[in-house]
Amino acid sequence: MIQDRRTVLKTAAAASLVPAVGLVPARARAQSNTIKIGVLNDQSGVYREISGPNSVACVRQAVQDSGIAAKGVTVEVLAADHQNKPDVGATIARQWIDRDGVDVIVDVPNSAVALAVSSIVKEKNKAYFNSGGGTAELTGGQCSPNTVHWTYDTYMLAKSTGGAMVKTGGDSWFFITADYAFGHDLERNTTKFVQEAGGKVLGNVRHPLQSTDFSSYLLQAQQSRAKVIGLANAGTDTINSVKQAAEFGITRRGTKIAVLLMFISDVHALGLNTAQGLVCTESYYWDLNDRTRAFAERVKGALNGARPGMGHAGCYASVLHYLKAVGDMGAAAAKASGVEAVNRMKAMPTDDDCFGQGTIRADGRKLHPAYLFEVKAPGESKGAWDYYKLLQTTSVDNAWRPTSEGGCSLVRT
Structure with a gap:
C-alpha cells in the first residue's frame, strides 16, 4: 500500500510539468527573473469542468495579457491533478516548491485540499491564490499572509x-x-x-x-x-x-x-430544459458586460469554444494582478518572499476584464460584487452559452463577511 501511494505521488509529480509559457534554457530557469506558477486542481474528477485544463489556459492568458515579458521576466506554468485528496495535493505543493522552485500556487478547488496547501505555502513563504475552493476559513480562522482568496466563498x-x-x-x-x-x-x-x-x-x-x-x-x-x-x-x-x-x-x-454553488459549465451539462428556473450566485458571467465578453472571446479558442466560468476567471485575474505586482517590485523580490508579494498586491487596486475594479482586504479576501442569476428557459436563450438573466447585484460592501466576524489574526481589531 505504501508503494502504491508513492507510485501515485511520483506519477502526479511527473505529470505536473506542462509546456511552459516561453521555453527557456535550463540555466536561465534558475535565474531570479523567472517566475514559476503551479496550477493545482482537479484535472480528471468531479471538479474538472469548473477548474481543470481551462484554469491552466486562463493562467496562460493572464501571462500573455500581463506584458511581463517586456520587463525581462520569464514565466513558466506547471499543472497537476490533486485528485481531491489533501495528502496528494499537499505532497505536490511541497515538491513543487522544494524541488521545482515554484513561486505561486493557483486555483485548488476542494476546500480540504485548499486549507492544506495554504498551510504549506505559508511555511515555505511562497504565494497562493485560491479560486476554486470555497471555504471562508481561508480568510477566517485559518487565514494566512501568503494567501489571497479571489473568486467566491461560502459566506x-x-x-x-x-x-x-x-x-x-x-x-x-x-x-x-x-x-x-x-x-x-x-x-x-x-x-x-x-x-x-x-x-x-x-x-x-x-x-x-x-x-x-x-x-x-x-x-x-x-x-x-x-x-x-x-x-x-x-x-x-x-x-x-x-x-x-x-x-x-x-x-x-x-x-x-x-x-x-453552480457554475455555467454545470448549466451547460444539465441543459436548459433541466436547469431552467434554477437560481444561483456567481461573481463572473461571460456575458455580463463588454469587458467580460472581451475576456471570454480571448480565451474561447483555448477552451475549445466553451465560455469560462468564475473559477477560471479567478485564476486569470489573480495571476494578472500578481504579475503587475512582480513588474512593480521586481521578480527577485517577489520570489524571495511570498508575504511581500501578497502585501504589494494588497496595496495595489485591482482591475481586470473579469471582475472590474476592486481591492484585496487585509485578511486576503478579494472584493468584488456578487450576482444572483436565474437560468433562462430554452425559449429565452439567444444562442450558445446564453444561460443567465440577472436578478440582483450584491454590492462589495454587502457581499462578503465583515472582517470583524471572521476571526483572522491579520486583521486589527
Whole structure:
C-alpha cells in the first residue's frame, strides 16, 4: 500500500510539468527573473469542468495579457491533478516548491485540499491564490499572509442565494451536503442566514464526494416536507443532484431547489430544459458586460469554444494582478518572499476584464460584487452559452463577511 501511494505521488509529480509559457534554457530557469506558477486542481474528477485544463489556459492568458515579458521576466506554468485528496495535493505543493522552485500556487478547488496547501505555502513563504475552493476559513480562522482568496466563498454564496430564497417564501430547508470542509461550511453559513431571516432547517443528510446516486438523499428531503432543498455541493455532484430531482418530479410538487454553488459549465451539462428556473450566485458571467465578453472571446479558442466560468476567471485575474505586482517590485523580490508579494498586491487596486475594479482586504479576501442569476428557459436563450438573466447585484460592501466576524489574526481589531 505504501508503494502504491508513492507510485501515485511520483506519477502526479511527473505529470505536473506542462509546456511552459516561453521555453527557456535550463540555466536561465534558475535565474531570479523567472517566475514559476503551479496550477493545482482537479484535472480528471468531479471538479474538472469548473477548474481543470481551462484554469491552466486562463493562467496562460493572464501571462500573455500581463506584458511581463517586456520587463525581462520569464514565466513558466506547471499543472497537476490533486485528485481531491489533501495528502496528494499537499505532497505536490511541497515538491513543487522544494524541488521545482515554484513561486505561486493557483486555483485548488476542494476546500480540504485548499486549507492544506495554504498551510504549506505559508511555511515555505511562497504565494497562493485560491479560486476554486470555497471555504471562508481561508480568510477566517485559518487565514494566512501568503494567501489571497479571489473568486467566491461560502459566506457570499449563502448570503446571496440562501437569503434570496427565504425572501421569496422558502422559509423551511433541508440540506443535501457534500461531506467535507466546503459542504459543511456552506451548510453552516446558509443555515445562519435562513434562521436570521426567520426560517428554519428541518434536517440534513451528507453524501460522499463524487456520488452518483442521490435518490435516498432526495427521498429524505421530500419526507421532511421542507419548502427548499439546499444543495451544498458542487461540480458533478450538483449536476447529478439536479438531474435526479428533475427525474423524480420534485419541483413539480412545489418544492424549490436551491443550488448554493453552480457554475455555467454545470448549466451547460444539465441543459436548459433541466436547469431552467434554477437560481444561483456567481461573481463572473461571460456575458455580463463588454469587458467580460472581451475576456471570454480571448480565451474561447483555448477552451475549445466553451465560455469560462468564475473559477477560471479567478485564476486569470489573480495571476494578472500578481504579475503587475512582480513588474512593480521586481521578480527577485517577489520570489524571495511570498508575504511581500501578497502585501504589494494588497496595496495595489485591482482591475481586470473579469471582475472590474476592486481591492484585496487585509485578511486576503478579494472584493468584488456578487450576482444572483436565474437560468433562462430554452425559449429565452439567444444562442450558445446564453444561460443567465440577472436578478440582483450584491454590492462589495454587502457581499462578503465583515472582517470583524471572521476571526483572522491579520486583521486589527
